[in-house]
Amino acid sequence: RVAYVNGVYQRHAEATIHVEDRGFQFADGVYEVWSVFGGRMADFEGHMTRLHRSLNELRIDIPMSAESLTRVLKETIRRNRVRDGIVYLQVTRGTARRDHPFPAPGTPPSVVVTSKSIPFARSQAQAAKGVAVVTHPDIRWGRCDIKTVGLLPNVLAKQAARDKGAYEAWMVDEMGLVTEGSSTNAWIVDKAGKLRTRDTQANILKGITRTAIMAMIEAEGIELDERPFSVEEAKEAKEAFFTAAGAFVMPAISIDGVKIGDGKPGPIATKLRARYLEEAKREAI
Template identity: 80%
Template sequence: MSRVAYVNGQYHPHGQAMVHVEDRGFQFADGVYEVWSIFDGRMADFDGHMTRLHRSLNELRIDIPMSREALTRVLHETIRRNRVRNGIVYLQVTRGTARRDHPFPAEGTPPSVIVTSRSISASEAEAQAKKGVAILTQPDIRWGRCDIKTVGLLANVLAKQAAREAGAYEAWMVDEMGLVTEGSSTNAWIVDEHGKLRTRDTQANILKGITRTALMALIQQEKLELDERPFSVDEAKRAREAFFTAAGAFVMPAVSIDGTTIGDGTPGPIATRLRTLYLEQARRDAI
């Protein structure tokens, strides 16, 4: 089946979907995005992603392109037209098309809206989670507003590519103090050597992950001890467990960091349990 993309009010065959050469997302990475996981044709963590989208737009002073209701219809229709049962739907909003110039274009320039959707094999993701994945650490060279989900992802791309070339699934960014900030497209977690769950606080200008937020509620429900505090690479390598969270990865156990085996080299019980709980909730609450 051929895929379909929504671009600025129209649905196009995926291979023919285009934006203008002077779209500011293309010229300046002047835009934001969100990704929803899809379970049985429905979007998980819908409100959290929509709320973060509006915050990102407001932080960059990009006009909200349409009402929440209209945008929800577009997302659902894109999923339907692509016949996606399990996968993702991707939304990108840019400041629109205007003559290339660094300052904002004239007031009233309409934002560009792009939506795509594709299927992802649930069985392949489960196989990875049961085996666990590898992590490579990389220097964090990103800009200072990583709390905004912008399309300016070059540093993330370079980190992810370094991970793939090293045979790892994900890269964890490390600041100048040797502390892990977050993954190239995920939030980083460990169960430290004392058995306490750790993840970095979002005051450090890391992205407030929606899966991260949902997982924190489940952690509280399970009465697990959580410490929102930075951890070093050395602490991560000594940890009982390591894992990361994201809309596409859910809760993904990691079994090595820079070649160092974590725990006994298999996915830990806490990460495995949290993945099960998250997937149950996400499927139940998807819209």
Template identity: 75%
Template sequence: MSRVAYVNGVYAPHGEAVIHVEDRGFQFADGVYEVWSVFDGRLADFDGHMDRLFRSLDELKIAHPMGRGALAAVLRETVRRNRVRNGIVYLQVTRGTARRDHPFPSGDVAPSVVVTARSMNRTAMEAGARKGVAVITQPDIRWGRCDIKSVGLLANVLAKQAAKERGAYEAWMVDEMGLVTEGSSTNAWIVDKDGKLRTRDTQANILRGITRAAVMTLIAEQGLELDERPFSVEEAKQAREAFITSASAYVTPVVSIDGATIGDGKPGPIALRLRELYLEKARDEAA
């Protein structure tokens, strides 16, 4: 089945969907995006992602392209037209199309909206989670507003490519103090040597992960101890467990960091339990 994309009011075959050459997302990375997991044709963590989308738009002073209800309808229709039962739906909003110039264009320029959806092999994903993944570390060279989910992801791309070239799944960013900030496309977690869950606080210029927030709720419900505090690379290597969270990775155990084995080299029980709980809740509450 051929894929279908939504671009500025039109549903078109994926290979024919285009934007203008002077769209500011293409010219300046002047835009934001969101990704929802799709379970049984429904969108997981719907409100959290929508809230973050509008916050990102407001932080960049990009006009809202349409109301929340209309945008939700476009997302769901794109999922339907692509017959996605289990997968992801991607939304991108840019400042729009205007003659190339650094300042914002006039207020009558409409934002550009692009939506795509695709299926994912959940069986393969589960097998990967049961095996665990490797991560490497990279210097964090990103811009100073990583709390905004901007399409300007070149530093993330370079980090992810470095991970791929070294046979790893993800790269964890490390700041000038040697502390882990987050992954190139995920939030970073450990269960430290004292058995305490740790992840960096969102006041430290990291993305306010929606899956991260959902997992924090599960941690509280399970009565586990959580410390929103940064950890060093060395602390991570000495941890009992490590894992990552994101809309597409859910909760995925990490079994090595820069080649150093974490724990016994197998996915830890806390990470696996949190993954199970998250998937159960995400499916039940998907909208």
């Protein structure tokens, strides 16, 4: 395996970044993850556009042209012989002697790309059965719309889920409303049959998979209510599921041990997953 590190493809086991990289010291960096199908990236433009937005919001220099970056992403996938899996890109504000303010203008951002295989069959098996979700307090900052590598609250939430044998943690604000998953966007079909997901003005990440699903929902003629839902509403829902690159559309069959619907993946989640996979594979580059 190889990793791309600042212009060089290094052996993965030996790939390193400087100890004074600002990503390491301050979580001063952003990232993106693309799903890979048959060696090609899904939702390519959406993730690329969001990367540029994240960099822009944090005033990190664009490290290289979109064309060069695309070439590096593709080459990393190719060199790692990834058919199905993910490709990960991280850009930090670069390496400089540790000091909180931004380093001197012209300090080059650090760029790392890795790619790994994930058997598609594993995700399909999980989706066929459905997975467990637990809730966890959302203790994050006020700019969760930026995809930064500052993920400690997400790490703690995900580990709390794993400790309870669950796949994902849904984070909950002080009002008792679900914000999003630790690395996914959260959805329900509420007890009135309405599809619900939190609006992206409310301090969550605007998921690229979420956006792709929304276009399909419209095409299917399903009504969407872009409005936060409470943990109580989620537990009483007919269906629950979550979306992300890598997870696609994943049905949740329990929340904090409470069975959702009949305890099986719901029809809307199942249909959206199939449709998403079909379109994502077709449009992958």
